[in-house]
Amino acid sequence: MGSPFPGMDPFLEDVHLWPAFQHQLVASLYQILLPGLVDRYRARVSQRGYVLEQTLFTSVIREEHVEEVIEIRQRTDGRLITLIDIASPTNKTTQRGRAAYWEQRKDARSHGANVVEIDLVLQGKPLLDLSRDGLPECDYATTITRNTQPERYEIYTTTLRKRLPRFKIPLAADDRDTVLDLQLTFNRAFEQGNFASRIDYKKDPAVPLTDDDRRWLHELLTQLKLR
DSSP: OOOSSSSOOGGGGSTTTHHHHHHHHHHHHHHHHGGGTTTTEEEEEEEEEEEEEEEETTEEEEEEEEEEEEEEEETTTOOEEEEEEEOOHHHHHOHHHHHHHHHHHHHHHHTTOEEEEEEOOOSSOOSSOOOOTTOOOOSEEEEEEETTEEEEEEEEEEOTTSOOOEEEEOOSTTSOOEEEEHHHHHHHHHHHTTGGGGOOTTSOOSSOOOHHHHHHHHHHHHHTTOO
16 A cells, blocks of 8 residues: 555654665665666665764663665776765754764765755755755755766755655766656655555654645545545
């Protein structure tokens, strides 16, 4: 069973669901991208890890976080061509998570790689410091930074009520982009992870929503007999 939402499912931001969802989304991205990369490139899933510390009374609780990213590398010399990164809630809500995200982004840029950043998280602060002037109102964004124009962003936006976008993933400068349909990728991840059976749609998601979006969400789930 798929998600009841036309695009991203905000219930997936639950602290108990997100790690499994992010892992499944990365796996789906890899499965979809790999057949088109076999001649000139190789793709691999790599990890970044960091530790969050929280003081509770007199004890310090350490929580390890591991997040997966996709690296597209030149097959001949292993050079990093494109980094595909999916922002997590902890990347957007904690200082250490944000620093780890930015460190990996900075490292990719220093090696002359393209960077694809997929933000499907409503909570927290934006990870990219860029002007929103002229951008349509949006809840989610995919941002592309090309190594040929590092000062320029390509931004694909959408809202909670619409499907996720198709966007171009840049490869080597002398090669054509490959196109990814993020909605189809999300649908595959959602179904393969069996998330429909793990979500209680009778409750509200623990994410910031406008009053209009909250009403829309309630009406949609009621129509689908999930409430």
